[in-house]
Amino acid sequence: MCPESQEVISGVSGIQQTCDLDRYIGMPVFQKRLNKETFGDVVARVSARMAGWKGRVLSMAGRLTLTKAVLSAIPIHSMSTIVLPNTTLDKLDQLSRSFLWGSDG
Template sequence: MDKSSIHFAKGCGQGVREEIMDILDVHNMALSEKYLGMLTDVGVSTNGAFKYLKDGVWKKIQGWMEQTLSTGGKEVLIKSVAQAVPTYSMACFRLPRGLCQHIDGLLRKFWWGSKEGKRKTCWVAWEEMTKPKYLGGIGFRETELFNLALLTRQAWRLLTEPDSLSARVLKAVYFPERGFFGSRT
């Protein structure tokens, strides 16, 4: 229990904090802004909150741009590294559409490359490139659709395992009177 810590929302009063800490026998409060690489408080401004994802993808791609890579090498780097950077955050939050489009744009620019600071011609539409290989595409993930798929998986878990701890906590916080489909959040 000495290694455990608890994080409270900004609006939680000091008396409630102390009472919960006594009940749980946890005496350390987490004050960090990040937990498991994600921000602990997203708030209303989601574009600013998820800027670290855009920066993380850009940092990966920027290091690769200086190297001469084959198309197979670029494909592997995009699929296994660049598209994996935002995966954990996408499983927990719905990312803004503009951020998803920006990340896809970074990946497109890296794929088609540039010469002397000028972008090369894009010979195939991104929609074609996101198709599975057996349908003639390359198999890149469309960021926004992948985000929705991950969140749908979380919803499926809530519906199929209603007695799990996470399902009970989310029900108590977000939809105590109604069912999952009756909630607005």
């Protein structure tokens, strides 16, 4: 599409044009090779959610429920469209295990 047409469409619709899409509905729009840094935000969201919980004061059943219901649900949207790298899956498993067993790591 020619640049003049893009400007006309942008002006009529009121939508700013861009070449860098970055994210759409919380998922990165891939314009490069996938690596473990691409899904670092998934690991960061799980870590941030766990930071607010006091794992030491919860019972084992409470930690298990939080791990199954909340921590496992966070990456589901990402995993519904693409296979996450093994390093990201391993890190998510490590975070879940450490919270479940009461580790401070």
